Each structure stands twice: as C-alpha cells, then as structure tokens.
Amino acid sequence: MNALGFDARAVSTRVGVASAAKMCRSVMIKGIEALTVECLGAARAYGADALVLASLRExxxxxxxxxxxxxxxxxxxxxxxxxxxxxxxxxxxxVREGGVEPEMSAACARLQDRFVDRMAEHDIDYQTLQPFDWANLLDRLDGRQR
Incomplete structure (x- = not known):
C-alpha cells in the first residue's frame, strides 16, 4: 500500500482501533467545523465577527x-x-435571536449537564479528582476502572 502512495501502517493488534480513531477524530474536527458555522453565523448577524475572531485567535x-x-x-x-x-x-x-439555529449551543448545554449528572450518579466530586486525570475520570464514568 505504501508503494502506491498510501500511508498504511499498523496502529494496533486489535481489529477496529484504526477505524475508531478515525471516527473519534471526526467528532472533534467536524464538531469544530459545525461550531465555527454556528458561532460565526451568529457573530456576523450581530456585527461582532471581527471581535469574536480576535478573541478566538488569542x-x-x-x-x-x-x-x-x-x-x-x-x-x-x-x-x-x-x-x-x-x-x-x-x-x-x-444565537436564535440572531437568526441562527443554535444546534451546537443547545447540544453543548445538554452534554455539560449530562456529564455533571453522570459524575453525581457515580458519586464523583470534582474536588476529589486532584490531581486531575481526564482519562481516569472518563474511564470511571464509563465503567472502565483502571
């Protein structure tokens, strides 16, 4: 495959890891793209796009x-x-008042609430997570104890 110009390499001995990595990366990349459309659509509606872009750059x-x-x-x-x-x-x-459907903003609110709900369901208090380890927290929430 490499001889044909493809970037072929083994990433795991487990089947599906490479595909899962591609899909999970897409959550981030396509999510950022969708957030950008919503954010800048609303910013343009309010005439605030230059200010928003400057803040995002920083x-x-x-x-x-x-x-x-x-x-x-x-x-x-x-x-x-x-x-x-x-x-x-x-x-x-x-965002809605600016004439843009707030799909990503609404989803963000739901995810943030649900994340905190899941922490409470697992009796996890943020203050007890110091030093903070994001992988450990996600594993605990998903029942993957390390």
Missing part, C-alpha cells in the same frame, strides 16, 4: 502550547459543567 494561540489541553478542557466541564450548561442555554437564545 484563545487558540494559548491553547496550542498547553501541555495537557485535553485535561484542561475536560476539567472545565467536570468542575463548572452545571453553570456552563446554564450559560449555554442563554447563549442558544442569543
């Missing part, structure tokens, strides 16, 4: 150098998910 520049970006992102949901879900419901209303 955020993404800082994030690019974080040693544990996944840990930071998951920890924000674990610690502040309930408050952020409420904020995202307000965001969804603002």
């Amino acid at each position: 955020t993404f520049d800082r994030s690019a150098t974080m040693p544990d970006l996944p840990g930071y992102l998951v920890s924000r949901v674990a610690e502040h998910g309930r408050r952020r879900a409420a904020e995202m419901r307000e965001v969804a209303e603002t």
